Amino acid sequence: MQVWKFGGTSVGKPERMKSIRQLITEDGQPKVVVLSALSGTTNALLSITESVISNNIAEAEAKATFLKDHYDSFIRELYLTEKGLNAGQEIINREFDYIQKLIGTTPYSNKEEKEMVALGELLSTQIFEAYLQEEGVDSLLLPALDFMVIDEDNEPIMWKIEKNIAEILAPHKGKQIFITQGFICRNPSGEVDNLKRGGSDYTASLIGGAIQAEEVQIWTDIDGMHNNDPRIVKNTFPIRELSFAEAAELAYFGAKILHPSTITPAKMKGVPVRLKNTMEPTAFGTLISEKSTDIEIKAIAAKDNITAIYIHSTRMLNAYGFLKRVFEVFEKYKTPVDMITTSEVSVSVTIDQTTHLDAIMSDLREFAELENPDKDQVIICIVGNFWADKEGIAIKVLDAIKSIPIRMISYGASEHNISLLVDAKHKNDALNALNDGLFKK
Numbered sequence: 358m359q360v361w362k363f364g365g366t367s368v369g370k371p372e373r374m375k376s377i378r379q380l381i382t383e384d385g386q387p388k389v390v391v392l393s394a395l396s397g398t399t400n401a402l403l404s405i406t407e408s409v410i411s412n413n414i415a416e417a418e419a420k421a422t423f424l425k426d427h428y429d430s431f432i433r434e435l436y437l438t439e440k441g442l443n444a445g446q447e448i449i450n451r452e453f454d455y456i457q458k459l460i461g462t463t464p465y466s467n468k469e470e471k472e473m474v475a476l477g478e479l480l481s482t483q484i485f486e487a488y489l490q491e492e493g494v495d496s497l498l499l500p501a502l503d504f505m506v507i508d509e510d511n512e513p514i515m516w517k518i519e520k521n522i523a524e525i526l527a528p529h530k531g532k533q534i535f536i537t538q539g540f541i542c543r544n545p546s547g548e549v550d551n552l553k554r555g556g557s558d559y560t561a562s563l564i565g566g567a568i569q570a571e572e573v574q575i576w577t578d579i580d581g582m583h584n585n586d587p588r589i590v591k592n593t594f595p596i597r598e599l600s601f602a603e604a605a606e607l608a609y610f611g612a613k614i615l616h617p618s619t620i621t622p623a624k625m626k627g628v629p630v631r632l633k634n635t636m637e638p639t640a641f642g643t644l645i646s647e648k649s650t651d652i653e654i655k656a657i658a659a660k661d662n663i664t665a666i667y668i669h670s671t672r673m674l675n676a677y678g679f680l681k682r683v684f685e686v687f688e689k690y691k692t693p694v695d696m697i698t699t700s701e702v703s704v705s706v707t708i709d710q711t712t713h714l715d716a717i718m719s720d721l722r723e724f725a726e727l728e729n730p731d732k733d734q735v736i737i738c739i740v741g742n743f744w745a746d747k748e749g750i751a752i753k754v755l756d757a758i759k760s761i762p763i764r765m766i767s768y769g770a771s772e773h774n775i776s777l778l779v780d781a782k783h784k785n786d787a788l789n790a791l792n793d794g795l796f797k798k
């Protein structure tokens with residue numbers, strides 16, 4: 358069994374949905390198909406939520422009507438039969454009635470907000486399943502809310518997901534196509550929740566891991582993970598093969614094509630992940646697996662909106678326990694640290710979640726001296742095989758970027774990553790300079 362995930366743009370137009378129906382059935386192989394919401398829907402639902410929260414009910418209702426119009430015309434192009442169209446209209450009416458009900462709920466809490474944002478995937482999957490039925494495809498809709506569960510720390514509970522899916526699939530041996538929602542799940546209180554923005558990729562790999570799939574395929578509209586950001590650098594190319602470790606670094610450090618958590622369950626269960634392009638289905642794409650290739654420098658990615666914090670020990674030389682105290686502060690505020698550099702008396706760290714920045718600074722000040730944090734920084738991450746015994750790699754990277762001021766450098770944490778911190782204003786120049794220096798023959 359394979360797991361195939363299609364993102365918002367892949368299901369965003371009726372003709373795209375039709376071509377997906379073709380794609381998932383033509384090889385005759387059984388699969389679980391994970392869908393995102395139609396492109397724009399999740400943002401639209403969040404925007405309705407914003408209006409409700411700011412007490413602008415009329416505005417929320419107008420936004421909901423606008424969105425419903427979009428779905429009404431979508432299904433008129435999708436279904437070919439009266440019966441199909443009626444089935445589609447029934448789904449839309451029911452779910453938009455629910456949106457109305459949520460808009461009118463007071464108080465409108467976190468719970469309502471999460472139910473609202475879940476409707477995108479609930480709509481796309483039901484509409485698609487009704488289309489498959491109209492087309493006579495042997496398919497079944499599996500509600501993700503019946504098996505996808507997270508714990509108090511918002512982490513998926515793998516063993517439970519595995520058990521739930523096994524039970525749900527057991528009575529359906531021989532079924533060709535299962536459809537399910539990406540992104541949405543239930544929390545420990547049994548409420549509707551989600552795996553964070555872009556989380557449908559994560560759903561796919563969680564399911565892939567849970568059923569020990571042959572392969573997880575993430576279908577988007579570009580031809581795999583590129584060696585650099587194609588929006589900023591010209592002549593980038595897709596990377597054919599990446600190891601789990603390399604792909605995880607790239608996804609985490611900014612390659613937008615994949616949700617960063619996606620690699621973990623696939624890697625844990627040894628399930629390969631392939632990135633494919635719906636516009637060019639026969640292209641190879643990018644294969645992410647246990648296997649690593651010996652290409653030295655594979656790719657560059659950039660992560661925006663980074664804040665650097667500079668911390669100096671007041672107890673000066675040879676003090677121990679300092680780093681422990683520093684990291685306890687970040688742990689207390691559940692704020693992940695991305696990059697670290699140290700000297701004997703100082704440590705600099707970067708974070709991308711700044712919700713608790715003031716509190717973190719004030720706790721650190723109790724035992725350390727701080728400089729003003731630098732906001733609007735970018736981590737540039739160079740991924741490849743940087744074996745410990747290999748000479749000349751750092752010089753290549755630094756030489757390529759010699760005209761750009763660098764704030765922090767991290768080398769040697771893993772054999773696959775060199776990270777540099779630069780001010781956002783130098784990002785584009787840095788990516789281009791690295792591209793010229795590292796990829797141009």
Ligand code: ASP
Binds near residue numbers: 394554
């Ligand atoms: N629909 C969700 C989002 O827009 C999840 C996803 O597309 O992966 O973030």
Ligand code: MG
Binds near residue numbers: 558
């Ligand atoms: Mg995505």
